[in-house]
Amino acid sequence: MAFAPLKNDTFLRACWRQATDYTPLWLMRQAGRYLPEYVATRAKAGSFMGLATNVDYATEVTLQPLARYPLDAAILFSDILTVPDAMGLGLSFEAGEGPRFASPVRDEAAVGALAVPDMDKLRYVFDAVRSIRQALDGRVPLIGFSGSPWTLACYMVEGAGSSDYRLVKSMLYGRPDLMHRMLAVNADAVAAYLNAQIDAGAQAVMVFDSWGGVLADGAFQEFSLAYTARVLGQLKRNGADGQPVPRIVFTKGGGLWLEDMRALDCEVLGLDWTVNLGQARQRVGEGAQGKALQGNIDPNVLFAPPQQIADEVGKVLASFGKPHADVSKTGPTHIFNLGHGISQYTPPEHVAALVEAVHSQSRALRA
Amino acid sequence: MAFAPLKNDTFLRACWRQATDYTPLWLMRQAGRYLPEYVATRAKAGSFMGLATNVDYATEVTLQPLARYPLDAAILFSDILTVPDAMGLGLSFEAGEGPRFASPVRDEAAVGALAVPDMDKLRYVFDAVRSIRQALDGRVPLIGFSGSPWTLACYMVEGAGSSDYRLVKSMLYGRPDLMHRMLAVNADAVAAYLNAQIDAGAQAVMVFDSWGGVLADGAFQEFSLAYTARVLGQLKRNGADGQPVPRIVFTKGGGLWLEDMRALDCEVLGLDWTVNLGQARQRVGEGAQGKALQGNIDPNVLFAPPQQIADEVGKVLASFGKPHADVSKTGPTHIFNLGHGISQYTPPEHVAALVEAVHSQSRALRA
Numbered sequence: 001m002a003f004a005p006l007k008n009d010t011f012l013r014a015c016w017r018q019a020t021d022y023t024p025l026w027l028m029r030q031a032g033r034y035l036p037e038y039v040a041t042r043a044k045a046g047s048f049m050g051l052a053t054n055v056d057y058a059t060e061v062t063l064q065p066l067a068r069y070p071l072d073a074a075i076l077f078s079d080i081l082t083v084p085d086a087m088g089l090g091l092s093f094e095a096g097e098g099p100r101f102a103s104p105v106r107d108e109a110a111v112g113a114l115a116v117p118d119m120d121k122l123r124y125v126f127d128a129v130r131s132i133r134q135a136l137d138g139r140v141p142l143i144g145f146s147g148s149p150w151t152l153a154c155y156m157v158e159g160a161g162s163s164d165y166r167l168v169k170s171m172l173y174g175r176p177d178l179m180h181r182m183l184a185v186n187a188d189a190v191a192a193y194l195n196a197q198i199d200a201g202a203q204a205v206m207v208f209d210s211w212g213g214v215l216a217d218g219a220f221q222e223f224s225l226a227y228t229a230r231v232l233g234q235l236k237r238n239g240a241d242g243q244p245v246p247r248i249v250f251t252k253g254g255g256l257w258l259e260d261m262r263a264l265d266c267e268v269l270g271l272d273w274t275v276n277l278g279q280a281r282q283r284v285g286e287g288a289q290g291k292a293l294q295g296n297i298d299p300n301v302l303f304a305p306p307q308q309i310a311d312e313v314g315k316v317l318a319s320f321g322k323p324h325a326d327v328s329k330t331g332p333t334h335i336f337n338l339g340h341g342i343s344q345y346t347p348p349e350h351v352a353a354l355v356e357a358v359h360s361q362s363r364a365l366r367a
Numbered sequence: 368m369a370f371a372p373l374k375n376d377t378f379l380r381a382c383w384r385q386a387t388d389y390t391p392l393w394l395m396r397q398a399g400r401y402l403p404e405y406v407a408t409r410a411k412a413g414s415f416m417g418l419a420t421n422v423d424y425a426t427e428v429t430l431q432p433l434a435r436y437p438l439d440a441a442i443l444f445s446d447i448l449t450v451p452d453a454m455g456l457g458l459s460f461e462a463g464e465g466p467r468f469a470s471p472v473r474d475e476a477a478v479g480a481l482a483v484p485d486m487d488k489l490r491y492v493f494d495a496v497r498s499i500r501q502a503l504d505g506r507v508p509l510i511g512f513s514g515s516p517w518t519l520a521c522y523m524v525e526g527a528g529s530s531d532y533r534l535v536k537s538m539l540y541g542r543p544d545l546m547h548r549m550l551a552v553n554a555d556a557v558a559a560y561l562n563a564q565i566d567a568g569a570q571a572v573m574v575f576d577s578w579g580g581v582l583a584d585g586a587f588q589e590f591s592l593a594y595t596a597r598v599l600g601q602l603k604r605n606g607a608d609g610q611p612v613p614r615i616v617f618t619k620g621g622g623l624w625l626e627d628m629r630a631l632d633c634e635v636l637g638l639d640w641t642v643n644l645g646q647a648r649q650r651v652g653e654g655a656q657g658k659a660l661q662g663n664i665d666p667n668v669l670f671a672p673p674q675q676i677a678d679e680v681g682k683v684l685a686s687f688g689k690p691h692a693d694v695s696k697t698g699p700t701h702i703f704n705l706g707h708g709i710s711q712y713t714p715p716e717h718v719a720a721l722v723e724a725v726h727s728q729s730r731a732l733r734a
């Protein structure tokens with residue numbers, strides 16, 4: 001399938017650490033409940049999974065934030081837990097609650113039964129990628145994504161969200177052999193899943209290691225980072241159209257481990273709001289292992305009035321400092337984003353203020 | 368009031384960065400629900416606050432873990448929210464839920480009405496300190512504590528625990544003037560509260576900045592660290608018996624800010640399990656601003672079998688490395704602890720395995 005040529009490549013250029021006229025931006029969970037039009041579509045779909053598995057609805061909601069704001073990338077509307085769902089764990093979203101698995105994985109037999117799922121069970125995702133890419137018509141690039149092997153394991157063992165990760169860590173510390181087996185299956189499944197998204201038209205892919213930051217030093221490297229690396233090692237480097245596909249890794253709460261993450265074979269590191277961007281830029285450094293940095297304003301800034309939002313945007317841009325401007329080579333680049341998903345309570349007009357502030361201030365910063 | 372001389376000063380020596388024969392240890396929330404004898408006392412008391420406000424019960428539960436394990440310090444049984452309760456916010460603990468305030472502080476009028484409470488309203492705490500100190504009979508030192516100004520503010524604004532800190536951060540970003548006013552009152556109240564604990568017999572004091580780690584870089588320094596410093600600046604240096612009182616500051620999730628925390632006027636920094644102790648030792652350094660380090664095993668390690676617990680203890684001790692051994696001067700010292708409070712589901716016999724492993728392995732490490 002041929003797709004329209006890309007009209008705004010600012011995000012992709014920044015991923016490849018190439019100079020850009022302004023700092024590109026997109027927002028984690030930008031298609032979501034803070035938008036009344038999203039709430040309306042979800043009501044039509046009946047449930048979260050009804051929305052995610054319907055190609056037309058998934059396409060509609062993915063494009064909704066782009067109709068309101070001049071964002072520099074779109075991200076596939078889906079959930080990080082589609083892969084364990086395809087493994088047969090039975091994903092559901094109760095009203096007003098988070099995700100829940102009917103069959104959590106808590107013993108040797110359950111771990112032994114895990115296998116990389118048939119990607120045909122996830123065809124609805126790849127169909128959505130193709131449909132969204134078509135609907136975007138080259139306006140901005142489309143990002144595909146998956147949860148990290150460790151983050152999937154958290155939900156697979158706990159069976160739902162957790163405040164203490166007691167069950168998954170009990171397995172990690174008590175039966176590390178089982179945990180390693182589960183993570184190996186997850187990593188191979190995530191790699192196959194992201195490769196199929198790339199084949200379907202994803203122009204960048206992101207691994208959400210949402211719960212890497214709950215691990216102890218040492219355990220993070222062994223049980224999260226190593227399996228993210230196993231995913232990255234299997235990823236296709238080029239999309240169906242022959243274009244190279246940059247890879248983003250975001251470990252929430254992973255700021256202490258940037259020196260370890262620098263060694264990952266990816267182009268972009270996502271950062272949460274606890275990290276000082278200027279310090280991160282120094283710690284990650286340049287050269288062969290240089291990475292673009294993505295992040296990291298606190299989503300709660302969006303509850304402040306527009307003037308304060310603009311002030312906080314200024315602090316984040318200043319913290320990163322001047323991106324490099326030499327078009328003849330690569331150098332430090334910044335992709336603006338939140339440090340975590342946008343809150344459902346965010347006033348939509350405050351997002352407009354954020355986007356405007358990032359674009360205008362980052363142009364001024366380069367002048 | 369005269370207290371018995373101290374028989375085990377290992378914890379206090381380590382606080383002052385003096386050489387010790389082994390690595391002292393205590394556990395955050397060591398008097399708690401994982402102990403059946405605690406559950407029995409709490410049932411007699413009827414409620415959490417019934418337990419905390421009754422001097423005999425508070426003394427009883429504080430000493431319970433010492434009857435089981437050769438811990439090197441006791442910590443006052445109380446709650447971090449006693450101070451805002453004394454401010455009139457109406458603290459309660461619903462069955463199966465966390466703390467809740469009847470009158471959260473969410474607007475200018477409510478912030479304006481805040482004041483340092485009459486310490487007489489907290490007399491039950493100081494009476495408990497005296498009673499516990501008496502009951503300890505010099506066996507180990509007694510640690511007093513308070514929540515940090517920022518952590519208190521989180522609960523005061525949210526009115527309960529929170530997963531996103533939306534309300535308190537909305538005030539922080541939208542009305543920083545109100546937040547600063549609340550934090551100033553909190554800091555002065557916490558200082559008065561800790562000083563009264565010191566007067567009553569606390570031999571060390573700890574500030575729990577449990578929610579400092581949810582703040583963005585920049586906001587942490589302005590809204591948490593600065594007010595912890597304001598507390599420390601007002602603290603008495605010596606107890607009623609003339610002995611110097613070391614001060615511990617623990618910011619959960621604060622590992623990225625050790626270079627900032629190094630400047631605090633305190634003796635010990637608490638660390639959670641995400642921090643590499645060896646790297647922290649390098650980053651905090653020695654000299655005038657040197658600090659003892661306290662922490663940091665993942666409490667979930669206690670769900671593994673005893674042999675794995677011992678292995679994980681070994682990793683934590685090795686991560687810190689050899690403490691200094693020269694009794695003629697100060698140097699790097701480590702106080703073993705969990706990286707967060709112990710889980711209510713912990714098997715008590717696993718705690719015994721942890722304590723034994725820390726004491727025996729840390730003696731061997733020095734040999």
